[in-house]
Amino acid sequence: MFHTQQTVGKFIMVPGLALLTCLYMASPAHAKKDKPAPEAWSDWSSLGAGFLARRREPEKMDRPVSERRLATTQARAISKKSRSAKGKKWRQWRQWRGNAASSADQLWLYTTEEGLHSVTIAELALHSGASEARLRKKATKGQLSLTNAGSAVSWYFDPATDVIRFPATVYETFYTDTNAYHFTMDHSAAAPMPSSRLRRGKPVRTGADTAFIDTLHFEEEPDFSFSTGPVAAEPDADYWFWDYLYGGYKDQISVPLSIPYPAAQGTARISITLRGWTNLEYGDEHEVYARLNGTDIGSSIVWDGFDSAELVAEFDQGLLDPSGDNTLTLHNSYAAGTHPGQFLDAVDIRYSRMPVSDDDTLWLHNVKAGTQRVGGFSSENITVIEAPAGRSVLRRDILVEPDGLGGWSASFETRAGVDYLVVGDEGDYLASVAADTPSSLAKKSNSADYLVIAPREFSGTANALASYREARFGRVSIAWLDDIYDEFSDGREDPAAITSFMTRVQKQWRTPPSVVTLLGKGSLDMKDRMGYGDNFIPIAMVSTPWAIAVSDDRLLDNDTRQGFAVGRLPITSDEEGLAYLQKLMSYESGNIDAERYHALLVADNADSGGNFAANSEQMAEHLFATAGFDQISTLYHPLDKVRNSLIQSATWQTGYVSYDGHGSSGQVGDGTENFIKASDAALLQNTTYPVFAALTCAAGDDSMPGARSLAAALVLNPTGGAIASLAPTGLSLDQDAQQLAYAFVDSAFAGMNTVGDAVRDAKVQTTGAIGEFMPRIYSVVGEPAVFAR
Structure with a gap:
C-alpha cells in the first residue's frame, strides 16, 4: 500500500528489525551472463499479533561468514586485522x-x-x-x-x-x-x-595482587540486525543492533557477558545502550529494566519514541560470577494492549579486576602505587611496559616467579595513576x-576537470577510464581511496575523510572538477560483519521522513547549485568495471540510430500513492513536444503484461525507459508483480542501451550486503541493460519524483547535456519545490559524463 504522502514504495516495521522492504528485495550480483542463482528466502518467523514473515536473502547466507564472499566480488588486497x-x-x-x-x-x-x-x-x-x-x-x-x-x-x-x-x-x-x-x-x-635501570635485587619482594579498575565493552552485531528506520533523524547514528524486545511477543532477552577475574569486593557500574524502534503511543512508550545473574540492578529507564537511551546502574561486585560467566537479562514493561519495541545496542562494564592475564596479556589501567604482581602467564618470558599509551618505558626491574597456580607471575614497582602492559610469550x-604510496591530494596546486575516486583494487578500471576521458576532459585525475584515508583520516577508514577531501578540492584546488566518478559498491556493512566484503567505496547517509538513506552528494560534500556532476559505478571487481567501460566506449562510438529517439514509459496501477499511468501519459506528451522523441511506447499495469515485456531484450532497444510506481532496491512492482528484477536485468541482451529513470523507491540502493540493485544490474550488465540510470536510494515521493523527471529529461534530451549534468540541473531547478531530502537520494548509477544521445 502507498502512504498518504504519496510515497512510492512500502515501509514496514518488522519487530526486532524494523527494516525497509527495499533492503530485502535486492538480488545477488552477477558479473557475467551466467544464469543467476535461485532466490533464497529465510525461514518463516513470527512477528507477533498472528503475523508471519520471511525475507529475501543474498546468496551463501547458510555458510559461515568467512565463506560468504561471492565469486563475482574481488577479494580485498590486504587483511588489516591483528x-x-x-x-x-x-x-x-x-x-x-x-x-x-x-x-x-x-x-x-x-x-x-x-x-x-x-x-x-x-x-x-x-x-x-x-x-x-x-x-x-x-x-x-x-x-x-x-x-x-x-x-x-x-x-x-x-x-x-x-x-x-x-x-x-x-x-x-x-x-x-x-x-x-x-x-x-x-x-x-x-x-x-627506554629501558628502566636494573635495581640491585630487583623488587625486594613478591608484589601484592592489587585489583585495578577495568572497563569492558560488549557489542554483538548479528546478520541482518540493522535498522535504518528508527534513526531517520540521525544520519550518522549506529544502525546495527544486538537484539530486541517487543511488548507482548518478546518480553525479555538474555546476553552472556564474560567478565574475567572480578575482585570479591567493590562496586561495579553497568551502562546499557538502548533505542526505541516503535513510536505508537502518546507519552513515554518504553520502559526497560535489567537483571544480572537473576538479580535486579538499578532502576528501570523510561523514554519515548525512536530516541536512544542509557540504562545505568551500580551494583555490588558480589553479583558477578567468579568464573567470569555472567548473564544479563533485559525486560520490558508496558501497558495492556500496547506493544512497544526496543533495541539493545551495547553494554559497558566498569569493575574492579584482579591482576590475572587473559591469553598471556593484560593491560592494567590507572594502578595504585606500590609493588604489583600480575599472574597467569604461560612462561617466565614476561615483558612489562610502563605507560604503554604514552612515553613508554620497557621495565627490566621485574621479579618473575611461579604464580602458585601452574603459571608464572611478574612483580614490579608501580606509580599511581599509570597504566602497565604485561605480556607473556604468547600474548602479542x-x-x-x-x-604508504606518496600522495599530495591536499596541495592547492592540484587541478582536475574530471576526478575518479577508487580503491587501488580497481586500478585497471580507474586508469582505463581516466585515459578514455582525457579525450574530452583535459585534466583527469585519480584519487586513490587509501591516499584519501592517509591524508584526511590518519590512515583510518572513515567516510568523513572523503567528505573532507572533497571540501578541500572544491575550496582550495586550483581547478576543481566538474565531474566526479566513484568506482566501487558501498555497503551498509562497512565493517564486513556479514562477510560479503563488498564495501569498496563507503557510503554516507541522509535523513528522510522514514529512514536514513544513502547519499553520494553528502559523501562528496556536493552542493548541486555550485557543485559537480557525480555518478557511481557500484562494481565489485576490476573485471566488472572494465566490462562496463567497453560497453560505454561502444555506446559513445556508435552511430546515434533511430532507437535513441524512442522511449518506453512503464507505469504501475493507480492507487493512493499516485495515478502512475496518468503521470506517464503527461510525460509522453512532454517528451514529444520538447525532447525530440518520435516514438513512445507504454506499458501500463494491469492492462498490459508488464513483466512479460520488460524481461525481453527487444523491449530495451530504445533510448529512454522510465518506470513510475511501486518498487524496491532489487525490482520494480511489488513482491507479487515483479515487473523486472535485478536477476532479470542481468540477462538482457539488447544492443541499444537506454537511460533508465526509476521514479520509484530505492531502485538505486546498492547498500545491501551481498546484493545488487535493479539500477546497478541494468547498468553493469556488460552486453545489455542500460547505459546509466537516475534512481533513488530510499523511499521516494511520487509527485516530487515527477518534477525531478521533467527537469531531467529537459536537460538531458532537449538541452543535450550529460546524464550527470542533467541530474545536477534537475536538482537545482526543483530546489524549494520538492522535499529537501529528495534531491539527495536521487543519483546517477553509471558514468556521469555520458550523453543520453
Missing part, C-alpha cells in the same frame, strides 16, 4: 599499495587489538624495499619513527627475535575497528622505548603491513 603471534610463526601478508620490491620509506602498520604488536625486520624490508641490514641498523640506533594520528608512539627493537614491538590501542567506530600506525625510516618522530599480536 593476528596472534602464538608460536612466533611470523607471517608475510600481501601488500596492496605498490610492489613489494618498490622503494617506500613510509609504511602503514594496521592493528585491531589492544596490546603489544610485532613486525619483523624481514617484513618491513619486504614492503619498503630497504635492506634488512639497513633497517636493523636504524632500529638498533633508534632512528625509526612510529606515529598514530600524528602523535609519536614508543617502540623497541628485540634483536633476539629480529622484531620491532609497539603497544597499540583500540580504535573502533561504526565504520572500522582498525587502527593505523605510520612508520617512517627517519628520526623525525623517533620514540625508541602481529600487525598487518602495507606500503
Whole structure:
C-alpha cells in the first residue's frame, strides 16, 4: 500500500528489525551472463499479533561468514586485522599499495587489538624495499619513527627475535575497528622505548595482587540486525543492533557477558545502550529494566519514541560470577494492549579486576602505587611496559616467579595513576603491513576537470577510464581511496575523510572538477560483519521522513547549485568495471540510430500513492513536444503484461525507459508483480542501451550486503541493460519524483547535456519545490559524463 504522502514504495516495521522492504528485495550480483542463482528466502518467523514473515536473502547466507564472499566480488588486497603471534610463526601478508620490491620509506602498520604488536625486520624490508641490514641498523640506533594520528608512539627493537614491538590501542567506530600506525625510516618522530635501570635485587619482594579498575565493552552485531528506520533523524547514528524486545511477543532477552577475574569486593557500574524502534503511543512508550545473574540492578529507564537511551546502574561486585560467566537479562514493561519495541545496542562494564592475564596479556589501567604482581602467564618470558599509551618505558626491574597456580607471575614497582602492559610469550599480536604510496591530494596546486575516486583494487578500471576521458576532459585525475584515508583520516577508514577531501578540492584546488566518478559498491556493512566484503567505496547517509538513506552528494560534500556532476559505478571487481567501460566506449562510438529517439514509459496501477499511468501519459506528451522523441511506447499495469515485456531484450532497444510506481532496491512492482528484477536485468541482451529513470523507491540502493540493485544490474550488465540510470536510494515521493523527471529529461534530451549534468540541473531547478531530502537520494548509477544521445 502507498502512504498518504504519496510515497512510492512500502515501509514496514518488522519487530526486532524494523527494516525497509527495499533492503530485502535486492538480488545477488552477477558479473557475467551466467544464469543467476535461485532466490533464497529465510525461514518463516513470527512477528507477533498472528503475523508471519520471511525475507529475501543474498546468496551463501547458510555458510559461515568467512565463506560468504561471492565469486563475482574481488577479494580485498590486504587483511588489516591483528593476528596472534602464538608460536612466533611470523607471517608475510600481501601488500596492496605498490610492489613489494618498490622503494617506500613510509609504511602503514594496521592493528585491531589492544596490546603489544610485532613486525619483523624481514617484513618491513619486504614492503619498503630497504635492506634488512639497513633497517636493523636504524632500529638498533633508534632512528625509526612510529606515529598514530600524528602523535609519536614508543617502540623497541628485540634483536633476539629480529622484531620491532609497539603497544597499540583500540580504535573502533561504526565504520572500522582498525587502527593505523605510520612508520617512517627517519628520526623525525623517533620514540625508541627506554629501558628502566636494573635495581640491585630487583623488587625486594613478591608484589601484592592489587585489583585495578577495568572497563569492558560488549557489542554483538548479528546478520541482518540493522535498522535504518528508527534513526531517520540521525544520519550518522549506529544502525546495527544486538537484539530486541517487543511488548507482548518478546518480553525479555538474555546476553552472556564474560567478565574475567572480578575482585570479591567493590562496586561495579553497568551502562546499557538502548533505542526505541516503535513510536505508537502518546507519552513515554518504553520502559526497560535489567537483571544480572537473576538479580535486579538499578532502576528501570523510561523514554519515548525512536530516541536512544542509557540504562545505568551500580551494583555490588558480589553479583558477578567468579568464573567470569555472567548473564544479563533485559525486560520490558508496558501497558495492556500496547506493544512497544526496543533495541539493545551495547553494554559497558566498569569493575574492579584482579591482576590475572587473559591469553598471556593484560593491560592494567590507572594502578595504585606500590609493588604489583600480575599472574597467569604461560612462561617466565614476561615483558612489562610502563605507560604503554604514552612515553613508554620497557621495565627490566621485574621479579618473575611461579604464580602458585601452574603459571608464572611478574612483580614490579608501580606509580599511581599509570597504566602497565604485561605480556607473556604468547600474548602479542602481529600487525598487518602495507606500503604508504606518496600522495599530495591536499596541495592547492592540484587541478582536475574530471576526478575518479577508487580503491587501488580497481586500478585497471580507474586508469582505463581516466585515459578514455582525457579525450574530452583535459585534466583527469585519480584519487586513490587509501591516499584519501592517509591524508584526511590518519590512515583510518572513515567516510568523513572523503567528505573532507572533497571540501578541500572544491575550496582550495586550483581547478576543481566538474565531474566526479566513484568506482566501487558501498555497503551498509562497512565493517564486513556479514562477510560479503563488498564495501569498496563507503557510503554516507541522509535523513528522510522514514529512514536514513544513502547519499553520494553528502559523501562528496556536493552542493548541486555550485557543485559537480557525480555518478557511481557500484562494481565489485576490476573485471566488472572494465566490462562496463567497453560497453560505454561502444555506446559513445556508435552511430546515434533511430532507437535513441524512442522511449518506453512503464507505469504501475493507480492507487493512493499516485495515478502512475496518468503521470506517464503527461510525460509522453512532454517528451514529444520538447525532447525530440518520435516514438513512445507504454506499458501500463494491469492492462498490459508488464513483466512479460520488460524481461525481453527487444523491449530495451530504445533510448529512454522510465518506470513510475511501486518498487524496491532489487525490482520494480511489488513482491507479487515483479515487473523486472535485478536477476532479470542481468540477462538482457539488447544492443541499444537506454537511460533508465526509476521514479520509484530505492531502485538505486546498492547498500545491501551481498546484493545488487535493479539500477546497478541494468547498468553493469556488460552486453545489455542500460547505459546509466537516475534512481533513488530510499523511499521516494511520487509527485516530487515527477518534477525531478521533467527537469531531467529537459536537460538531458532537449538541452543535450550529460546524464550527470542533467541530474545536477534537475536538482537545482526543483530546489524549494520538492522535499529537501529528495534531491539527495536521487543519483546517477553509471558514468556521469555520458550523453543520453
